[in-house]
Amino acid sequence: MASYGGIDLGGTKIQAVIVDEENTVLGSARRPTPTSGGPEDVAREMAVALRDAAKAAELGVGGDLKNLAGIGVGSPGTIEDGKVSSARNLPGWEGTFALADVLSKELGAEVRVGNDVQVATDAEFKLGAGRLYDALLGVFWGTGVGGGLILDGKPWTGRGAAGEIGHMVVKIDGARCTCGRQGCMEAYAGRAAMEEHARKLHEKGRHTDLFKLMKERERTRLTSGIWARALEHEDELAIEIIDRAVWALGAGVASAINLLDVEAVIIGGGLGVRLGHPYAKRIAKAMQPHLFADERPPHVHVAALGDLGGAIGAALLCRS
Amino acid sequence: MASYGGIDLGGTKIQAVIVDEENTVLGSARRPTPTSGGPEDVAREMAVALRDAAKAAELGVGGDLKNLAGIGVGSPGTIEDGKVSSARNLPGWEGTFALADVLSKELGAEVRVGNDVQVATDAEFKLGAGRLYDALLGVFWGTGVGGGLILDGKPWTGRGAAGEIGHMVVKIDGARCTCGRQGCMEAYAGRAAMEEHARKLHEKGRHTDLFKLMKERERTRLTSGIWARALEHEDELAIEIIDRAVWALGAGVASAINLLDVEAVIIGGGLGVRLGHPYAKRIAKAMQPHLFADERPPHVHVAALGDLGGAIGAALLCRS
Numbered sequence: 301m302a303s304y305g306g307i308d309l310g311g312t313k314i315q316a317v318i319v320d321e322e323n324t325v326l327g328s329a330r331r332p333t334p335t336s337g338g339p340e341d342v343a344r345e346m347a348v349a350l351r352d353a354a355k356a357a358e359l360g361v362g363g364d365l366k367n368l369a370g371i372g373v374g375s376p377g378t379i380e381d382g383k384v385s386s387a388r389n390l391p392g393w394e395g396t397f398a399l400a401d402v403l404s405k406e407l408g409a410e411v412r413v414g415n416d417v418q419v420a421t422d423a424e425f426k427l428g429a430g431r432l433y434d435a436l437l438g439v440f441w442g443t444g445v446g447g448g449l450i451l452d453g454k455p456w457t458g459r460g461a462a463g464e465i466g467h468m469v470v471k472i473d474g475a476r477c478t479c480g481r482q483g484c485m486e487a488y489a490g491r492a493a494m495e496e497h498a499r500k501l502h503e504k505g506r507h508t509d510l511f512k513l514m515k516e517r518e519r520t521r522l523t524s525g526i527w528a529r530a531l532e533h534e535d536e537l538a539i540e541i542i543d544r545a546v547w548a549l550g551a552g553v554a555s556a557i558n559l560l561d562v563e564a565v566i567i568g569g570g571l572g573v574r575l576g577h578p579y580a581k582r583i584a585k586a587m588q589p590h591l592f593a594d595e596r597p598p599h600v601h602v603a604a605l606g607d608l609g610g611a612i613g614a615a616l617l618c619r620s
Numbered sequence: 621m622a623s624y625g626g627i628d629l630g631g632t633k634i635q636a637v638i639v640d641e642e643n644t645v646l647g648s649a650r651r652p653t654p655t656s657g658g659p660e661d662v663a664r665e666m667a668v669a670l671r672d673a674a675k676a677a678e679l680g681v682g683g684d685l686k687n688l689a690g691i692g693v694g695s696p697g698t699i700e701d702g703k704v705s706s707a708r709n710l711p712g713w714e715g716t717f718a719l720a721d722v723l724s725k726e727l728g729a730e731v732r733v734g735n736d737v738q739v740a741t742d743a744e745f746k747l748g749a750g751r752l753y754d755a756l757l758g759v760f761w762g763t764g765v766g767g768g769l770i771l772d773g774k775p776w777t778g779r780g781a782a783g784e785i786g787h788m789v790v791k792i793d794g795a796r797c798t799c800g801r802q803g804c805m806e807a808y809a810g811r812a813a814m815e816e817h818a819r820k821l822h823e824k825g826r827h828t829d830l831f832k833l834m835k836e837r838e839r840t841r842l843t844s845g846i847w848a849r850a851l852e853h854e855d856e857l858a859i860e861i862i863d864r865a866v867w868a869l870g871a872g873v874a875s876a877i878n879l880l881d882v883e884a885v886i887i888g889g890g891l892g893v894r895l896g897h898p899y900a901k902r903i904a905k906a907m908q909p910h911l912f913a914d915e916r917p918p919h920v921h922v923a924a925l926g927d928l929g930g931a932i933g934a935a936l937l938c939r940s
């Protein structure tokens with residue numbers, strides 16, 4: 301049976317998996333995304349992550365990956381023919397980098413690159429929480445808030461840039477977003493914006509254990525795990541900022557549903573998966589007052605493939 | 621050559637047309653939508669409008685419409701098998717009414733009913749300003765703000781309620797909408813909401829000629845024509861409220877583009893058509909700061925079929 305590699309390239313971490321033809325995960329590995337350097341450095345870490353996953357799968361000992369039938373990559377930025385441009389959340393990646401070619405040479409297998417959010421949505425649609433539906437919206441609540449669409453059983457990508465649900469305007473003239481615009485859903489609900497907001501309020505004297513937890517765990521960012529822990533500790537500021545994120549997600553996702561009327565919403569991403577069902581329920585509740593067809597809300601599920609969905613979806617790119 | 625009837629049932633007016641097989645308009649007629657009574661009264665006025673259009677087309681003298689190969693209706697509300705339910709903007713239409721059957725008996729031809737906004741979008745896609753595109757968003761700026769979607773060359777209706785662009789949230793906790801919710805785009809940009817807003821400010825002492833113009837023209841509502849006239853007169857309150865509508869349309873339509881990345885936006889509806897190109901340009905400009913892929917904005921056009929688009933689109937329902 302053939303094996304495939306899948307790499308999910310995120311702003312915070314690189315997740316790699318090896319799967320078999322039935323999409324069973326044979327091995328996985330994770331590395332932090334470099335925060336400095338450039339695309340070459342990121343590509344190098346991606347190769348290391350995939351080799352580690354192959355080792356965990358007991359494949360290709362010593363880095364020989366010749367058994368892999370193909371490698372898929374889910375990447376942020378604009379993707380064309382295996383090249384990635386303007387990947388905002390990655391270091392020094394303002395220009396265009398031939399990611400597929402570089403990785404292919406390094407790893408000795410064919411490499412295909414797709415949009416990170418779209419491959420994760422596709423994985424949930426084909427293998428995860430979206431299996432029962434024909435039309436759905438994937439909401440990836442992490443560093444930013446990404447959206448993926450399946451309409452009529454097929455991915456909808458528009459002219460290549462569809463799914464920017466995080467930059468739907470939920471409050472005109474509202475909070476400044478990390479993209480530079482104002483009032484975007486991501487300005488309230490993206491992990492990066494939430495961290496910035498928490499830091500400002502903390503510097504102004506608001507008490508919170510968020511940054512203490514960050515130091516204890518030797519992190520440089522408020523990861524999803526730190527937010528989850530702070531909520532468990534009933535940290536008031538964390539509760540307030542997460543509530544605000546849920547409030548924004550409710551309006552933004554409901555707006556998308558009012559426009560598209562799809563059957564289901566799948567909540568993934570670092571925060572979405574980490575906070576899980578109770579928060580998916582809270583988002584569904586926050587959507588309700590904004591839904592036009594409120595007698596028939598969409599089904600709301602947590603991404604069933606969890607943290608590995610992006611990498612598993614990337615591996616699906618090699619199958620067609 | 622066969623002829624077809626088309627009726628656009630709006631909250632303010634009933635527009636009827638007779639078209640030939642090539643969609644050339646042979647005759648048209650318009651009547652105000654009854655503001656009291658119930659569905660039977662509305663259906664009666666629809667029949668009168670269609671007979672008037674037939675007379676104008678020199679067809680069916682004396683009401684004999686046997687030459688018509690079919691009649692299509694574009695209606696608000698929920699539509700199923702020729703029955704219309706919950707048509708909010710029509711008098712006494714909270715329940716379900718067998719509109720196709722009643723009109724068919726009255727007019728002696730087969731009647732098909734479709735969603736008003738969707739048939740108007742389809743007309744622009746097939747015959748009007750959307751002819752060159754494969755994916756577009758129709759924005760009908762009138763009493764409310766309706767949306768119609770063409771994706772991959774086909775109407776997208778979701779589970780039957782897609783296109784409610786007027787109820788996308790542009791300002792959480794913002795202005796009260798006529799639908800009862802808060803912060804919807806329609807709460808700022810719908811003609812009904814704009815009239816209510818103007819009335820409140822006028823009652824509080826703000827000067828405006830809007831209501832004087834309404835009386836002079838013997839209207840009971842601030843029609844699109846009255847708004848256009850007040851703008852020509854540089855009525856300050858009218859300018860302010862229209863500016864606010866453009867501001868809300870900019871954010872809401874841009875949000876829809878960020879999600880769907882379609883090629884074009886077609887602006888129709890009573891206000892959209894009446895205010896025309898200069899305002900379509902202003903809406904495009906108001907969208908720009910909110911567009912995520914701002915280097916490549918969608919094309920923005922005024923509906924080319926103008927006021928008759930809905931009725932022509934309704935007549936298209938008889939062709940399949």
